[in-house]
Amino acid sequence: MTTFNWQVVQMDRLTSDSFVITCHYTVNAVDGDYTASTYGTTSYTKVEGETYIPYADLTEAECVGWVQDSLGKDTVEASLQAQIDLLKNPVQESGVPW
Amino acid sequence: MAGVPYTFGTATTSIPLSNLDSNFVTPVTIGNASVALGNTITAIGNLTLNNVTINSGTINASVSESYSLANAVVYSNSSNVGVTNSNLTFNGSTLTTLNLAYTGTFTGGTGVIAIGTNQIYKDATGSVGIGTASPITKLDVVGNINFGPADGSCVAVGTTNTFTPSGGNPTAYYGMTFAGFTTNSLSFSGYNGLAFYTNAGLERMRIDSSGNVGIGTSPTTYTGYTSLALNNATSGGVYDILSNGTRVAAFFSSNVTTTLASITSIPLAFRTGNTEAMRIDTSGNVGIGTASLTAGYGPLQFVSGASGSLISTTDAGLNIAQYNGEAYLISYATLSAGGLWTARSTSSSSISSRVGTIVFTTNTGLTSGSSFSPTERMRIDSSGNVGIGTSSPNASAILDAQSTTKGVRMPNMTTTQKNAISSPAAGLMVFDTTLAKLCVYSGSAWQTITSV
Numbered sequence A: 001m002t003t004f005n006w007q008v009v010q011m012d013r014l015t016s017d018s019f020v021i022t023c024h025y026t027v028n029a030v031d032g033d034y035t036a037s038t039y040g041t042t043s044y045t046k047v048e049g050e051t052y053i054p055y056a057d058l059t060e061a062e063c064v065g066w067v068q069d070s071l072g073k074d075t076v077e078a079s080l081q082a083q084i085d086l087l088k089n090p091v092q093e094s095g096v097p098w
Numbered sequence B: 001m002a003g004v005p006y007t008f009g010t011a012t013t014s015i016p017l018s019n020l021d022s023n024f025v026t027p028v029t030i031g032n033a034s035v036a037l038g039n040t041i042t043a044i045g046n047l048t049l050n051n052v053t054i055n056s057g058t059i060n061a062s063v064s065e066s067y068s069l070a071n072a073v074v075y076s077n078s079s080n081v082g083v084t085n086s087n088l089t090f091n092g093s094t095l096t097t098l099n100l101a102y103t104g105t106f107t108g109g110t111g112v113i114a115i116g117t118n119q120i121y122k123d124a125t126g127s128v129g130i131g132t133a134s135p136i137t138k139l140d141v142v143g144n145i146n147f148g149p150a151d152g153s154c155v156a157v158g159t160t161n162t163f164t165p166s167g168g169n170p171t172a173y174y175g176m177t178f179a180g181f182t183t184n185s186l187s188f189s190g191y192n193g194l195a196f197y198t199n200a201g202l203e204r205m206r207i208d209s210s211g212n213v214g215i216g217t218s219p220t221t222y223t224g225y226t227s228l229a230l231n232n233a234t235s236g237g238v239y240d241i242l243s244n245g246t247r248v249a250a251f252f253s254s255n256v257t258t259t260l261a262s263i264t265s266i267p268l269a270f271r272t273g274n275t276e277a278m279r280i281d282t283s284g285n286v287g288i289g290t291a292s293l294t295a296g297y298g299p300l301q302f303v304s305g306a307s308g309s310l311i312s313t314t315d316a317g318l319n320i321a322q323y324n325g326e327a328y329l330i331s332y333a334t335l336s337a338g339g340l341w342t343a344r345s346t347s348s349s350s351i352s353s354r355v356g357t358i359v360f361t362t363n364t365g366l367t368s369g370s371s372f373s374p375t376e377r378m379r380i381d382s383s384g385n386v387g388i389g390t391s392s393p394n395a396s397a398i399l400d401a402q403s404t405t406k407g408v409r410m411p412n413m414t415t416t417q418k419n420a421i422s423s424p425a426a427g428l429m430v431f432d433t434t435l436a437k438l439c440v441y442s443g444s445a446w447q448t449i450t451s452v
Helices: A060-071 A072-089 B415-419
Strands: A003-011 A020-031 A034-043 B006-007 B028-031 B049-050 B067-070 B113-115 B120-122 B128-130 B139-141 B191-197 B203-208 B212-216 B229-230 B240-244 B245-251 B258-262 B268-272 B277-280 B287-290 B300-302 B308-312 B321-324 B326-331 B333-337 B341-343 B347-353 B357-365 B376-378 B386-388 B397-402 B429-432 B437-441 B447-448
Touching: A003 A060, A003 A072, A020 A072, A034 A060, A034 A072, A060 A072, B191 B415, B258 B268, B277 B437, B321 B333, B326 B333, B415 B429
Parallel strands: B006 B028, B028 B049, B049 B067, B128 B139, B212 B229, B287 B300, B386 B397
Antiparallel strands: A003 A020, A020 A034, B113 B120, B120 B128, B191 B203, B203 B212, B240 B245, B245 B258, B268 B277, B277 B287, B308 B321, B321 B326, B326 B347, B333 B341, B347 B357, B357 B376, B376 B386, B429 B437, B437 B447
16 A cells, blocks of 8 residues: 655745745655655746735645645656556566676 | 782882783783883783773783773873873784773874774874875775665665765755766766755755656656656746857747747757758748858758759648759649659649749649659740740740640620620620620720621
8 A cells, every 4th residue: 555645845935925836845655665756846826816825824735735736646646656566566677697 | 929819909109010920821900000011021911900000111912812901091101291102002913802992082192093004094184084094185085985784886875874064964955065086987876766955955856767867857757768857837947058158059848838949149950860951040041951041042941952842741732842943833743853753643733933934734644653744734935925735935926825626715705795894905805605706896896707
């Protein structure tokens, strides 16, 4: 059973109103001794008229939710699961015959 | 005295150990004593010195002998000062173990520590060399460094070990430099890939176990390919090329446009087989097969002397060609460099410009892929004379139509339709179907050619 740990490890925000424009995320997948991970960024654009959660009130869970909505939680986790499956059952190997 | 155990308790005077002869094999313990070793003692058995001060002298080890110095201080002279140049020497060919069983702090002077030849070395300034007796930095290691459990001969960093930067605070992320020297390369090895971090512990670049590289993102994977992926949350990635610090070229993509850019005012060239096949000059003109574009020749130029089809649709429905200095606009056929025409349909046509003459050809009954010579139907010569059925319209005729099987037919219309022509020009000719007569306008009235 693979467990997935989503984290937002850093955010970039506007100095004018602290609107978050970028989330830096990592997702770590662990299945026993096998691990896989991914990292990247998602961006956000301010829409005039919309109301936003004040920066000071943001939680990691909320920001992780943004990232998951942007990337597709199932898509990312399926990709990591595929990497772990390949680690468990590799389809290629390296080496030299001498 | 042999065989009698001797214990020297608290002593206030020096004991001349030189008086102990070689037969003194019984273990001797000297406790809480200030011992002045006089002459060299070469052959005592087991000797334990507890809480003693040795002011001078030399202890020589022999076979099967061991010495234990517990809480001992060794001075070079009896005044207990002047440790400079003091010497403590353990001699003996069988001294295989030196056990300094201290639990406090190992201290000493500022002199050199040299263990082994080019093995472990500390110079007088505090620089330490491992594998060298000439450290050029505070820590100079000649050889591989192994952190954590080693699974090979390479440099390895264990899961719980880190390189600690200057200042001793790993969380401060001070800069750190690894450098390969002269012909030796610098290698980093990670069995399952490498990850690189910058400020705040953010992963910025990763090389996966297959060699794919991701910057700003985990590497993308394509079976059979090695990938380089660049990601930015706002726009994407930029592959930038600089020349001596000046940005000269870039390949980047925003959310709406992918751009291959020559940043400075230099042409953009494309190669196939490492030979230039196309270029875009600084004016935006495109050259295909030529690196020499001429101003005023148009935005798309081909190599000088090229012949055959230059531009064509995939089905050759439209084909622009050049041959022997003649230009062709061809429909459903191609023209090769050797002047060979190849049908792409059951019919084809072309308009060509041949040194001032415009030639129109049509062809029918072709087989797709067959070779043929275009059949001329009409031309406009350089004088503006039009020839139909002749490649040499008469100089006196603005329109020269020739055939041995067909004639020239005038417009057919009724008398009413003829009379409805507004402002007919003198010489205008029609065939009046009501009268069944060929009629010509005289300039003032329609006249019939009565013999017809």
